[in-house]
Amino acid sequence: MDFNFTPEEQAFREEIRAFLDAHLPDPMPEDDPDFLRLWNEKLRAKRWVGFNWPREWGGGGGDLIRQFILKEEMSARRAPALGLDFMGLTWVGPAIIAHGTKEQKAEHLEAILDGRSHWCTGYSEPDVGSDLASLQCRAVREGDEYVIHGQKIWTTSAHFASHIFMLVRTDPTVSKYKGITCLLVPMTTPGITISPIENLSGKASFNQVFFDGARTPVSNRLGAEGEGWKVVMGALANERSGISEATEMLQHLDDIRSLAKRARRGGRPALEDDRVRRRLSEMEIRVEAMRLTGLRHLTDQINGKPSGSETAINKLQRGILEFEMSELTLELLGSAAQHQGELQHEALAWHGTVIGGGSPNIQRNIIAERILGLPKD
Amino acid sequence: MNFGFTEEQGFLRDAVRKFLDDRCPMAEVRRLMKTPNAHSPELWKAFAEQGSVGLLIPEAYGGAGLGWVDFVVVLEETGRTLMPSPLVSTALAALAIREAGSPAQKERWLPRFAEGSAIGTLAVLEASDLPGAEGVALVADSDGEVDVLHGEKCFVADAGCADVYVVAYRSTERSAEPSGDRAGTGVGGALRLGLVARDAPGVRVALVPSLDETRRSGTLSLDGVRIGPDARLAAADPEATLALLLDAGSIAVTAEGLGAAEGALALTVQYAKDRVQFGSPIGRFQGVKHRLADMWVDTESIKSLLYYGAWAIDERRDAVPRYASLAKAYLADAFTRIGVDCVQLHGAVGYTIEYDIQLYLKRSKWARPMFGDGDHHRDRLARLSMGNR
Numbered sequence: 001m002d003f004n005f006t007p008e009e010q011a012f013r014e015e016i017r018a019f020l021d022a023h024l025p026d027p028m029p030e031d032d033p034d035f036l037r038l039w040n041e042k043l044r045a046k047r048w049v050g051f052n053w054p055r056e057w058g059g060g061g062g063d064l065i066r067q068f069i070l071k072e073e074m075s076a077r078r079a080p081a082l083g084l085d086f087m088g089l090t091w092v093g094p095a096i097i098a099h100g101t102k103e104q105k106a107e108h109l110e111a112i113l114d115g116r117s118h119w120c121t122g123y124s125e126p127d128v129g130s131d132l133a134s135l136q137c138r139a140v141r142e143g144d145e146y147v148i149h150g151q152k153i154w155t156t157s158a159h160f161a162s163h164i165f166m167l168v169r170t171d172p173t174v175s176k177y178k179g180i181t182c183l184l185v186p187m188t189t190p191g192i193t194i195s196p197i198e199n200l201s202g203k204a205s206f207n208q209v210f211f212d213g214a215r216t217p218v219s220n221r222l223g224a225e226g227e228g229w230k231v232v233m234g235a236l237a238n239e240r241s242g243i244s245e246a247t248e249m250l251q252h253l254d255d256i257r258s259l260a261k262r263a264r265r266g267g268r269p270a271l272e273d274d275r276v277r278r279r280l281s282e283m284e285i286r287v288e289a290m291r292l293t294g295l296r297h298l299t300d301q302i303n304g305k306p307s308g309s310e311t312a313i314n315k316l317q318r319g320i321l322e323f324e325m326s327e328l329t330l331e332l333l334g335s336a337a338q339h340q341g342e343l344q345h346e347a348l349a350w351h352g353t354v355i356g357g358g359s360p361n362i363q364r365n366i367i368a369e370r371i372l373g374l375p376k377d
Numbered sequence: 378m379n380f381g382f383t384e385e386q387g388f389l390r391d392a393v394r395k396f397l398d399d400r401c402p403m404a405e406v407r408r409l410m411k412t413p414n415a416h417s418p419e420l421w422k423a424f425a426e427q428g429s430v431g432l433l434i435p436e437a438y439g440g441a442g443l444g445w446v447d448f449v450v451v452l453e454e455t456g457r458t459l460m461p462s463p464l465v466s467t468a469l470a471a472l473a474i475r476e477a478g479s480p481a482q483k484e485r486w487l488p489r490f491a492e493g494s495a496i497g498t499l500a501v502l503e504a505s506d507l508p509g510a511e512g513v514a515l516v517a518d519s520d521g522e523v524d525v526l527h528g529e530k531c532f533v534a535d536a537g538c539a540d541v542y543v544v545a546y547r548s549t550e551r552s553a554e555p556s557g558d559r560a561g562t563g564v565g566g567a568l569r570l571g572l573v574a575r576d577a578p579g580v581r582v583a584l585v586p587s588l589d590e591t592r593r594s595g596t597l598s599l600d601g602v603r604i605g606p607d608a609r610l611a612a613a614d615p616e617a618t619l620a621l622l623l624d625a626g627s628i629a630v631t632a633e634g635l636g637a638a639e640g641a642l643a644l645t646v647q648y649a650k651d652r653v654q655f656g657s658p659i660g661r662f663q664g665v666k667h668r669l670a671d672m673w674v675d676t677e678s679i680k681s682l683l684y685y686g687a688w689a690i691d692e693r694r695d696a697v698p699r700y701a702s703l704a705k706a707y708l709a710d711a712f713t714r715i716g717v718d719c720v721q722l723h724g725a726v727g728y729t730i731e732y733d734i735q736l737y738l739k740r741s742k743w744a745r746p747m748f749g750d751g752d753h754h755r756d757r758l759a760r761l762s763m764g765n766r
């Protein structure tokens with residue numbers, strides 16, 4: 001065990017800091033697409049977008065530890081997220097790298113890095129949530145094309161996505177895991193319609209997506225027919241490990257500490273209240289545990305030990321943390337918690353993130369069955 | 378950056394496991410529990426020969442010269458099997474002597490610790506039960522060169538089998554400004570650490586029956602005990618040394634507690650697979666399996682904090698206070714919960730003296746206050762990150 005970063009890793013950290021000193025505007029423009037695009041170009045020039053993707057496809061060819069450092073430094077300075085196409089970067093691109101044809105790699109990977117594409121993910125259906133393998137959306141092969149009939153739901157970002165990374169049933173006669181295939185479909189395909197769904201904080205973040213005889217070439221299939229489950233297992237692991245990173249939680253902790261500095265309780269600064277202080281410490285404990293657990297799993301990955309089920313640890317920790325942080329935020333706001341506002345709305349958002357990517361109960365099932373060896377229910 | 382155990386550490390774990398399987402199975406644990414000090418000199422000697430007792434002691438003094446991450450490997454295993462032993466106490470006494478002892482003090486004690494012929498322990502707590510310098514109110518009478526102690530030290534771990542006590546007290550001189558993260562406490566006199574041998578005149582030990590009979594402690598009465606210059610530890614900053622000892626204690630207790638928590642979890646997972654109700658193993662019911670999954674999340678998360686803290690003792694001293702508190706706070710509450718839930722998941726047999734799970738429950742009660750409970754460490758973390766109120 002050695003928690004020291006090597007001199008090269010330390011130098012890399014310094015390089016990032018110097019880059020941020022030179023290029024990160026202060027104050028940061030808010031919600032400015034032009035700035036984000038410019039920022040992405042600068043990061044692309046350093047090959048920091050897709051840092052650990054192969055160089056031949058435009059990535060940085062970097063290692064996981066440096067990628068961790070990169071994310072940590074960027075987040076510490078609250079720089080915009082690395083890359084513009086979040087799902088493309090986090091799981092669609094890696095799935096294409098692992099399972100895609102040369103043509104698919106050429107078509108999609110650089111587009112993701114440049115932010116020219118914007119992927120969404122079509123797993124869930126009205127009757128299919130936690131039990132994803134029972135999905136019904138049907139694709140029938142006709143010559144060189146698949147014809148898709150069915151519906152997806154809760155599809156985040158579908159309303160501005162360029163492509164959908166989706167699962168379809170190609171063979172209803174075999175066992176439920178075997179008849180699933182993964183397709184990469186342009187959202188402009190005729191036969192696709194989108195209908196937004198408002199979430200409880202009033203934002204339209206997810207959608208229903210209807211497929212009414214949408215046709216897509218067989219060359220848009222990722223992996224072999226019937227191998228979709230294998231593709232999605234890797235993609236879900238990447239999604240969950242993204243969710244389970246501690247960087248965002250560190251920012252939240254920072255925010256809530258500043259709130260505690262401003263807020264008052266019982267006529268005194270909230271930060272002088274023992275209970276508030278202890279709750280903040282409890283959050284600090286969990287955030288740091290998440291951060292170090294993440295590093296442990298990186299080591300496992302580097303040593304060639306797959307980190308499939310272990311991401312469930314941090315997904316569960318994050319659920320607990322977001323609950324605690326949201327409730328403390330609202331408590332610190334006091335009577336103002338009844339008003340509409342940025343903090344109030346953020347405090348509601350965890351109700352979505354805690355379910356997205358697999359609910360806590362499903363994470364517990366995964367741990368109990370795959371790791372502890374308890375019987376399936 | 379490498380967050381994994383080495384191959385050697387894997388061998389070490391195997392060797393300790395084998396030793397414990399052979400020499401300290403649960404039947405032996407239960408036998409030792411019924412002895413006055415829950416301590417077997419033969420077992421201790423054998424454990425020293427195996428190498429675990431002197432693991433941290435430098436090779437020059439007869440030890441293995443390994444580090445705290447290695448020691449954590451051993452403690453996880455002694456915790457898993459609930460081995461009754463003064464391992465943590467002796468390691469902390471050795472750390473005190475290594476950090477602040479004179480060559481003669483090192484020469485006198487460290488080789489004997491390593492070979493298992495002497496046992497040491499810390500005597501810090503008093504009736505105030507404050508785990509830190511602020512709890513040290515015992516003031517010595519100074520007789521020229523010699524400090525003379527009249528008073529009591531409470532909750533002294535392994536008091537009954539120890540040969541030497543590292544006693545924290547105060548001299549009659551006024552102390553300088555408190556250092557480190559310690560809040561001003563107003564207790565007078567500069568902090569000192571001294572070595573008191575069990576057989577020194579004026580030393581008396583009263584054992585107090587333990588809830589966890591695998592762990593023993595007692596009250597140390599000091600009735601005119603003399604600490605001369607040769608018995609004082611010459612710490613440059615006694616407060617910092619004491620803080621380090623207590624942090625190392627937190628980390629050691631977390632390591633043993635984690636091992637015990639994993640032991641309790643393993644027992645209960647097995648029980649959940651074996652026990653059938655409503656026509657299926659109870660481990661199929663989510664009310665059971667999800668609690669067990671949560672326990673696993675906690676034990677894995679504790680490991681992350683613990684390993685960093687242990688590494689920091691050898692490699693990054695400035696990080697030790699924070700990580701000791703992060704780890705111990707998590708352990709204190711999570712192990713408590715695990716103990717309670719594991720007993721409950723056993724049903725009525727969990728409430729019997731016969732089933733081993735009750736021993737783990739009692740160990741969790743022991744571990745919680747050791748070197749500070751959850752709130753103690755959360756308050757300290759708040760001071761470290763947000764300053765004093």
Ligand SMILES: Cc1cc2nc3c(=O)[nH]c(=O)nc-3n(C[C@H](O)[C@H](O)[C@H](O)COP(=O)(O)OP(=O)(O)OC[C@H]3O[C@@H](n4cnc5c(N)ncnc54)[C@H](O)[C@@H]3O)c2cc1C
Nearest residue numbers: 121122123124128129130154155156352355356357359361
């Ligand atoms: C903010 C957000 C964004 C999302 N984005 C996407 C997206 O982009 N693409 C996509 O395809 N999907 C997306 N989803 C859908 C998400 O993947 C599903 O909501 C999730 O898998 C759960 O499915 P469900 O909502 O149908 O709930 P259900 O599966 O019906 O579960 C309902 C409740 O029952 C519990 N439950 C279910 N099965 C079990 C069991 N075996 N044991 C114990 N409890 C159980 C669950 O824990 C949950 O509390 C998103 C969801 C949210 C909230």
